[in-house]
Amino acid sequence: MPKARQLLDAVRPGGPARGLVADLADVVGRDHVRWTAGDVAPFGHDATPLFSGRPDVVVFPGSTAEVAAVLRVASAAGVPVVPRGAGSNLSAGTVPLRGGVVLVLTRLDRVLEVSRDELLVVAQAGASTAEVAAAAGDQGLLFAPDPGSRTVSTVGGNVATCAGGLRGLKYGVTRNYVLGLEVVLPTGEVIRTGGRLWKDVAGYDLTRLLTGSEGTLGVITEVTLALLPMPATASTGVAYFDDLAAASRAVTAILRAGIVPATLEFLDATCIAAVEDFAHLGLRTDAGALLLFGDDGEADAVARDLGRMGDLCTEHCALDVTLAREVAESEALLSARRCTLPALSRVDSLLVLEDVTVPRPRLPEMVDRITDVARRHDLTIGTFGHAGDGNLHPTAVLDVHDEAAVERTHAAFAEIFAAAIELDGTITGEHGVGAAKLPYLRARLGDDQLALLRRIKTAFDPAGILNPGKLGS
């Protein structure tokens, strides 16, 4: 009898089959399996409110081979496996809806290589985004994707969700930086897609198909990501407007002037008030919209573009324009955007953050729709987001114990998703589908495409054990 089995006398009544726990312990070692109710509870939810499940077992494999062996054990037992990094996703993508095994990748946390000559980094999936960015920075290189969760998220999770962030228009999203993956298929095979190359068309683009597949097609264990030379400098300005429509006209003018800035972020009045109350940055709380604009690159080009953007804001009826005079001032301005979510979370006990995208010219229309929906459903919804790429984060703040308000929030967001689709937009720009958006996916993709997604899922995962109830279900 393997040693691990002898240690597993504590399996709880009604808990997972003792054999499964023992088999998993044989794979990853006794210290890296949890199965008691208290130990597994934190892995029943992720950063998404209102969604939770109950894992039967949580495993922390220490190598790709162990990940493969866990999948083989789960396949043989017919038990679901939910892969997970830091669990910072906002779409309930890692909630174990049907129990089973939560496979946590955080022990695979090494940054394996940063190559200055190849402009790339190789890291295990569980390495944190911040560490990868820091390792790149140490070599004078930039990891461009910049998701809001970057201080806690893992790079594997970034790839699995195709994470976006604040630099989408100029730099693109995670997808644009994934060169190669090591992936364990649900059936236990280990494949390597892509590699270290910018140009490689040998085969279907599995690298990009797996990017954003939300742990439903395979378990990403290693990533090779493209880097850029670190821009010499970066700077930011802020402009206030009467409303978002006015701010949008300034954004259009900036892009028409041939500038594609690194930063174009906005906050509405609700968000401005919450941030000022939280962080006391001296924001103008009488304005209807705040626009952060910024760029990075050579110092002279950044100064020139920042000045031009400021002038264009003034020409387009900004109430007030301020350019950062130094790095600290620029950081302070960006922190206004970065702390929007924590600031809103103080307004009430429940925060429901959404993630629609519309074509940039339709941003004002979308914001008007959100305002109207909030009014009709008697909800407080603050909206902030990425004016450059049309990605909006309408965020409802409410009392978690007010069941009627929770119901109204669900109804309101269903209307918001429908409005986004009506405006040629989408139900999720960067957070993912997960369990939270799955009910709305049909409206976005249609029956034929949903059926195709299911056939692709089956091509990877014939038994349907990987993250069931999510994408491809």
Next chain:
Amino acid sequence: MPKARQLLDAVRPGGPARGLVADLADVVGRDHVRWTAGDVAPFGHDATPLFSGRPDVVVFPGSTAEVAAVLRVASAAGVPVVPRGAGSNLSAGTVPLRGGVVLVLTRLDRVLEVSRDELLVVAQAGASTAEVAAAAGDQGLLFAPDPGSRTVSTVGGNVATCAGGLRGLKYGVTRNYVLGLEVVLPTGEVIRTGGRLWKDVAGYDLTRLLTGSEGTLGVITEVTLALLPMPATASTGVAYFDDLAAASRAVTAILRAGIVPATLEFLDATCIAAVEDFAHLGLRTDAGALLLFGDDGEADAVARDLGRMGDLCTEHCALDVTLAREVAESEALLSARRCTLPALSRVDSLLVLEDVTVPRPRLPEMVDRITDVARRHDLTIGTFGHAGDGNLHPTAVLDVHDEAAVERTHAAFAEIFAAAIELDGTITGEHGVGAAKLPYLRARLGDDQLALLRRIKTAFDPAGILNPGKLGS
């Protein structure tokens, strides 16, 4: 009896079933079907030497609905369908290996919309790359992908092959610019993937999966492509070196200096001689390698970067460095690179152009391997390519009637592909797998990944009618 049927008395003996031709004529109209041996022969091959097939019927649908109807007719008859744009691909990707219907998309040739405010273009698949680029240029916008075939290729073909080009390192390849697709599935359903959005993660990334799928998963009928503001200026310089190893050291120094130039192209001595003989540009034919370097952007930044790149070449033992003083000079330098293929094609009657990619630091090693292979097989192989992204085009020139030399060429390229894989590279960087590289795909991807490709193919095309004998077979 439909009118078209009455017109089809001329179906040749041994040709396609009269019913099939008549059914297709009912769909696209009598004027848009060809079935006589002489009429279909040009569609039996593409730009790839040594590969040909014989279509039974060639159809030219005039709308997406007609494409879907053609696929339904072919599905019902169990006949292969090979989608094709201009046929300028170099991997025999559009050769009808098993006969059937060649579906030519060149009647779907309209540029539907260029949006300055959204930085995108919408075009039918058969619109030429040059027209799309020109329509973008008229609005002050750049269509960044720059494949060598761009004067004749279609944008649908660019997307279907994930075409590369001369600006890969700085601007990426076609994949990086595809926002949305309209696609007809082999079973006749019309789906729309993605849209007009930079950020959209609703569903598996079918847009990128279809990009580079080489007409084996669906027929692309419309594309939405991202554009960039047109750079204010561009300029180019040329440096000569003793050999490619020296040129590569200069390239590494350029990238280490934090410059990611728009152009980093090289020619070996064989190519320099051929180009000079062809175009009389005054190239230095005593050098072992020629490096073109260039950048685009604001005039001051371009001038500064061009000067720095020239200095770095000088510091790294360039024999000679010249910077273009004006646009015409810059164009002339770039034309040296662009005319390499026609120049080589004059050397002998058959030109076999290949397309391996290796990690940039391994370029000199790969070139040495190619030189060694050419010597051992007694072949003339000139090599040129993209030094910035490691994409090499070793090109054999030989007498098409010399069967032994043709055999030696096949053997030589098999060794070159094996060497590329050994050096962490790939068998095709931008030309595609098609029929030409399919025999080598297993060595690059392995059995497990090949099996997965086949399952994905089946998810799209259960009857296997779309472009059989290519990717996914």
